[in-house]
Amino acid sequence: xxxxxxxxxxFNVSMRATLTLRLLAPAVFLLSIPSMYGQxxxxxxxxxxxxxxxxxxxxxxxxxxxLQLAKVRPGETVYDLGSGEGRIVITAARQFKARAVxxxxxxxxxxxxxxxxxxxxxEGQVKIVHANMLKVDLRPADVVTIYLLTSANDLLRPNLERxxxxxxxxxxxxxxxRGWKPAAVEQVEAEGRPRTIYLYQMGTxx
Numbered sequence: 001x002x003x004x005x006x007x008x009x010x011f012n013v014s015m016r017a018t019l020t021l022r023l024l025a026p027a028v029f030l031l032s033i034p035s036m037y038g039q040x041x042x043x044x045x046x047x048x049x050x051x052x053x054x055x056x057x058x059x060x061x062x063x064x065x066x067l068q069l070a071k072v073r074p075g076e077t078v079y080d081l082g083s084g085e086g087r088i089v090i091t092a093a094r095q096f097k098a099r100a101v102x103x104x105x106x107x108x109x110x111x112x113x114x115x116x117x118x119x120x121x122x123e124g125q126v127k128i129v130h131a132n133m134l135k136v137d138l139r140p141a142d143v144v145t146i147y148l149l150t151s152a153n154d155l156l157r158p159n160l161e162r163x164x165x166x167x168x169x170x171x172x173x174x175x176x177x178r179g180w181k182p183a184a185v186e187q188v189e190a191e192g193r194p195r196t197i198y199l200y201q202m203g204t205x206x
Contacts, residue, residue, distance in 0.1 A: 057084050058147050058173050059190040062197065063091050066145055069184060069199045070169040072096040076142040079103065081133040081156070086113030086126070088145050093125040098143075102128045103136050138163035147173040154178060160202075170200040 058066070066088070072078060074097035080088040083102025092100040104110050110130045117126045129136065134155060138144060141164060148156065157177055160170060170177065176198050184199040 057087055059195070060087065060091070061190050062173055062188050062195050063088050064095065065186065065188050066171045066173060066197055067092055067096055067143075069186060069197055070143045070145075070171045072098050072143055074098065077101065077140050078143045078145065079136075079138060079141040080145045081136075082146065082148060083113060083128065084109050086116050086128065089113075089126050089128070090116060090120065090122065092143075093122050094120070098125070100126045101140075102126070103131055103133045104128060105130070105132055134159060139165070142168055144168070144170045145173075146170065146175075148175060150175045150178060164202045166202055168202045170202070172198040172200070 067078070072092060076096075076098045078089065078092040078096075078098050078100045080092075080100065080102045083089055083104045084106075086102055089100035089102040092098040102113055104113065107130060110128050113128045117123060117128065138159060144160065144164065146153065146156065153172065153175055157179065160177075164170070169183075174196055176182070177200060180200050182198045183201045186197045186199075188195045188197060
């Protein structure tokens with residue numbers, strides 16, 4: 001009888017261990033998401049409905065490739081929606097000789113970006129606007145850059161279709177604009193993971 005008792009006990013311990021591993025597996029997978037896909041895949045703050053962008057800046061190598069892919073020309077106007085500390089607008093002005101407008105909801109990030117613009121002497125080329133990107137007139141833009149979640153791109157898409165003229169370009173980091181066919185898609189390795197850049201060009205029917 002003792003052999004049977006201890007056999008069942010061993011079986012129960014083994015079953016418990018198996019069940020524990022099965023229960024832990026989803027948690028382990030979720031914890032691995034940041035390393036697998038990067039912060040942008042799970043970044044979203046839901047406390048403020050105006051905040052619709054990942055809370056992380058694009059790496060510099062991605063920024064440069066986004067602007068290269070859009071073929072930004074001197075004198076063109078680049079709008080960066082969710083411009084953060086101003087990396088994209090500063091790069092557009094310094095390296096591509098473009099005019100640039102950064103639209104940012106955070107007052108603190110606007111102060112940081114404006115400080116960087118002043119320190120670099122770019123006040124004549126770069127403007128930082130403290131505003132909700134969904135309420136900004138995009139008609140002056142030749143190029144619009146975005147690093148938003150796909151759900152946020154869905155909200156922004158009607159504004160882009162309404163405001164942008166034929167030939168204007170939209171470049172999105174990591175997240176597609178559903179319902180639009182990209183003119184180009186490129187992969188860039190940055191900060192330990194592949195990044196996807198989507199280029200869209202407004203059609204002649206606009």
